[in-house]
Amino acid sequence: MNDFDRIKWLKKEKNAIILAHNYQRGDVQDAADFVGDSFGLSQKAVSSGADVIVFCGVDFMAESAAVLNPGKTVLMPELSAQCPMAGMITPESLKLEKEKHPGAAVICYVNTSAAVKAQSDVCCTSANAIKVVNSMEADEIIFVPDRNLALYVAANTEKKIIPWKGYCPTHHLILPGDILLEKEEHPDALVLVHPECRPEVVALADKVLSTSGMLKYAAQSSSKEFIIGTEVGLLHRLNRENPDKKFIPATRYAVCPNMKMNTLGSIIRALERNEHVIKVPEDIRKRAKLALDRMLEVGRGD
Template sequence: MQNMQTIIDKINDLKKMKNAVILAHNYERGEIQDIADFTGDSLGLSQQAVQQDADIIVFCGVHFMAESAAILSPQKTVLLPEIHAGCPMASMVTAEALRAEKKKYPEAAVVCYVNSTAEVKAESDICCTSANAVEVVNSLEEEEILFVPDKNLADYVAQNSTKKIIPWEGYCPTHNQILASDIVRVREKYPDAEVLAHPECRRDVLDISDRIFSTTGMLDYAKKSTTEEFIIATEKGILHRLEKENPEKKFYYASEFAICPEMKAIDLNALLLSLEKMQHIISVPEDVRVKAKYTLDRMLAIKRSR
């Protein structure tokens, strides 16, 4: 068994030799975040990859994230170190099921959360992130919105829009199991702490939280805020980066069970094997890629026009 430093050295040597860039989501294991060239949220990392003069993108995340990188950087080889690292929420909607649902609501625009497959993106009108979902929905001319696949994010959008939101019955199991009672319990223990919640959480959790942010929003706010203690209602992996970037502040889990096993599937051994054996290559058929890219480009155009 190789020791950790030997594995790290081999990864760094292979990365240079093969002109690769390593991306890690904010929910990944701490050692994966530490060795990555960039950490962030799923779309931000894919955008970062576009700007890199690299031949290979090693995406330490889940399948749909690697697909997004492949959509935006088709000329680069995209590797997912653990092929079975999926997203349960993304699996709750298929292109076929979405096509059937679209027929029921012919006047509705389909807004697709980036946490979805390339095929589902290709069947949608525009993508959104957890940070810009409200802005994207409110920018559309249509008054009816079919929102896939996260019913909790759809509900959050409905609270902040006059549009009729038709939610898909999907959800993130990790966020969905964070309960309002968890917030109450941890808040009693740390009464001076501010509660930051992800909009994938249930409405009753969001209702009693102090602020609602995407992972990037949480990281930015924690840096700028004068508050010294925070209760974090999202996947536990983000605490590694929060603590690293804010050593003088205290961060507490809203729930010790907020762990995504898919996000923890990649370890240093898997990352090393990925670079050694060039596994596992993630590609998107060109016809699907073009349609999916349109939905991402349309979303990004809203940001540019502001």
């Protein structure tokens, strides 16, 4: 029995579903029941009839699934798969920031811990950040933890955005020179970049999109070549869904080592041993769920 067949057998035995982020290894994406971005995975975690959710992503994603599904078992195959951006803010530091701006609403990117979500008014993803910001009654918004996404939102809203100084190390590796070099090699290619990229990279893009937005745009566009400014894992799905089109990574170094920790072997181990179970303290879970529920109510932005 190969790894894929073993996973299928274990899923049936455990009534489990496997969710994988778009940045996962290609074979992990192929083994998953659903592959998507943070918003889509959050929705799937809620709507699934499975008893067990195996989350192939990073820590905050598995936590969000546990927050939204208190009656289900959420397994994280690799506990070391931590999001460095999420580690750039703590509930204590956010509390201090809130004290500096008592009239401001707090919007936290989903790339945060459940404890930070519990301190926030509403969550957002890169797909719906602008829509969430514009849905708020407050004119002043503390936006955590991604400064680049905050600056992108600030350029597309009349609200006053107070950005945190966090960032995604992988997206920060993409430089303007990378885009310009690839554009020189592929002059007809459209440039699609993620809003977690540096502002000077965003300025060079034809379209600024979430991973789900990139997938949708590439499928519908009449263009045949695209330079992709995000984590290289997305190219697996782009190529699979658009075999007649060419996708060029802005840089082949845009690899998130934490996203790549999950393997077929660790999925099998998680299902066989029921590890690692992700639990969130109930008081934090309830408050974090409010912020996530509000995000789901606002809906997708692209």
